[in-house]
Amino acid sequence: MKKSSLKKALLLLTVIGFLSCAQKEKDNTPWSTIFDGKTLDGWSVIGGEATYKVEDGAIVGSTVRNTPNTFLRSDKLYSDFILELDYKVDSSMNSGIQIRSNSFPYYRDGRVHGYQIEIDPSERAWSAGIYDESRRGWLCPLTDNPEAQKAFKQNEWNHYRIEAIGDTIKTWINDVPAAHLIDDKTATGFIGLQVHAIKDTQKEGTHIIWKNINILTDSLAKYARKSPLKPVITKNQLTIDEKKDGWKLLWDGKTTKGWRGAKLEEFPSQGWEIEDGVLSVLSSGGKESAAGGDIVTKELYGDFEFKVDFKLTPAANSGIKYYVDTEINKGPGSSIGLEYQILDDALHPDAKLGNHEGSRTVSSLYDLIKADANKHMNPIGEWNSAHIISKGNHVEHWLNGMKVLEYERNSDVFKKLVSESKYAKWPNFGELEKGQILLQDHGDRVSFKNIKIKS
DSSP: OOHHHHHHHHHHHHHHHHHHHHHHTOOOOOOEESOOSSOOTTEEEESSOOEEEEETTEEEEEOOTTOOOEEEEESSOBSSEEEEEEEEEOTTOOEEEEEEEEOOTTTGGGOOEEEEEEEOOSTTOOTTOEEEETTTEEEEOSTTOHHHHHHOOTTSOEEEEEEEETTEEEEEETTEEEEEEEOOSOSOBEEEEEEOOOOTTSOTTOEEEEEEEEEEOSSHHHHOOOOOSOOEEOTTSOOHHHHHTTOEESOOSSSOTTEEETTSSSOOSSSEEEETTEEEEOOSTTOTTSSSOOEEESSOBSSEEEEEEEEEOTTOEEEEEEEEOTTSOSSGGGGOOEEEEEEOTTTOGGGGOTTTTTTTSTTSBTTTBOOOTTOOOOOTTSEEEEEEEEETTEEEEEETTEEEEEEETTSHHHHHHHHTSGGGGSTTTTOOSSBEEEEOOOSSOEEEEEEEEEO
């Protein structure tokens, strides 16, 4: 055999040997498929009228004009998992992979909301960043991750790995670490494939294609990967969009800065605790203000938006009061103000009391206006989100993303309600232009976090 032929033979054997080794190092993860490659069994279209079909072992989504964002959602819900899939997207589109997402009638008429792993072929290149669809906006963009931005392949197949384990979500794009988020907003939901709504200038019938959709739900610790990225932590922090919109933290998650006792110059020395980024009023057997007492902001607020997450213990009672003036009366009435009720409606007797039936139930305007009977309250022991909007005389109470009541301060209707309530003895109740915001100590353990304000 000639030397040249021998070299070729040796080279061929080397290549074969390399390929053989590569085959031996194949992925041994015990994946389960959630797309059979032939049908859309186990999936449903929700949100809009874009179309989905199976073609050559892949799911093909096509844009449709004059329709909102559309999602092909898994019928099954998932909590902790590792998900891998491949996709190819037209360079003119925006899309994403929904995880731990939901659609509830009470939330914006069923609008899909939840974590989205972005698919972004634009110059911004935030593919595999984490967006909160129809809720908080961007949580973990790729602004400071140029390696991940460069990893996206335009007009080619891209591979995502998504790990959602506990309160931690990690993503990789084409094996490059992209995002690392710590957030506990939602623990369970469906997986969804998004076809984004298009503008009038965009072409109808543009495709995004997904294939090889595999998931792992057992032995996650064994197969989870470490990420070299510094995690983005949302607890007691402002999101990107909140910063842009002028929100500020009203509690820093660590200290008592900005707060004092309603009847004190400083923060109460007992009755409240700060632990692991959670502010809790301690139980004193249901005796109102028996230990630490109410706490109030040191600042006064007129027009404002206020948000807080709260968690109740069984049979607990508390409240968020606003337009409070602790200087008006140093006596027992010093904590009087309009109140967003916080209550275990099922176990606390106050739920059946009040000037108007149901006006002391959770998220109601305490003793004045009952919250919407169709409101959604997460189970006791889980976090719920309160949102109060006050602009001019118009006030709204929101619970878990749903508006549950609205009213006009200083109106004849409002004044009549006050005159018929326990507040009738306080002149001009609820009519202050500015006041403090108060978290109530009603003698039951109640916890708060993510306290934010826009004024």
